Amino acid sequence: MAEVAAAPTVAELVELLNYPRNKMRDNMDVRFCPHAVFYNPVDERCIYCHQGMECKWLNHNDELVAVERKSMKEFRRELTLACDYVEAQLTPAHLSRRACSCDNCKWLERVRAVLSKEW
Numbered sequence: 001m002a003e004v005a006a007a008p009t010v011a012e013l014v015e016l017l018n019y020p021r022n023k024m025r026d027n028m029d030v031r032f033c034p035h036a037v038f039y040n041p042v043d044e045r046c047i048y049c050h051q052g053m054e055c056k057w058l059n060h061n062d063e064l065v066a067v068e069r070k071s072m073k074e075f076r077r078e079l080t081l082a083c084d085y086v087e088a089q090l091t092p093a094h095l096s097r098r099a100c101s102c103d104n105c106k107w108l109e110r111v112r113a114v115l116s117k118e119w
Contacts, residue, residue: 007119010068013075016114017061019107020082023089024054057081072119083111 008016028051030037039055040046049055061067061078070078086104094100 007072007117008114010075012114013070013079014067016079016107016111017067017082019103020086021058021061021063023086024058027089028054054085057085076115076119079111079115083108083115 025037028037030051033049034045035043037055037058039052039059046052046055057078059065061082086108090104094102094104
């Protein structure tokens with residue numbers, strides 16, 4: 001009989017959000033952000049900002065948000081979005097590698113393993 005994989009703990013899910021959070025912050029140019037990277041859905045500068053996706057995601061998942069209170073469905077959605085973001089940062093040449101141990105690939109491998117489980 002096949003073993004049922006244990007569902008990830010909330011602490012593990014919270015920890016998985018750290019890598020994309022730091023990656024997004026490092027990649028964002030916020031020198032001219034009028035809201036100090038706090039997305040404002042009624043400000044046209046935010047609505048049309050090229051960093052809107054990252055800003056929205058960070059505002060839903062930063063250290064000031066009680067991410068541990070998210071539902072499992074919300075964790076799955078946020079990790080899926082973060083996975084898409086990290087994958088989008090990889091170059092085509094990088095994607096052709098069979099086995100890579102860079103930080104991006106290690107994190108993606110961990111997240112894919114978590115997302116592949118039933119929870």
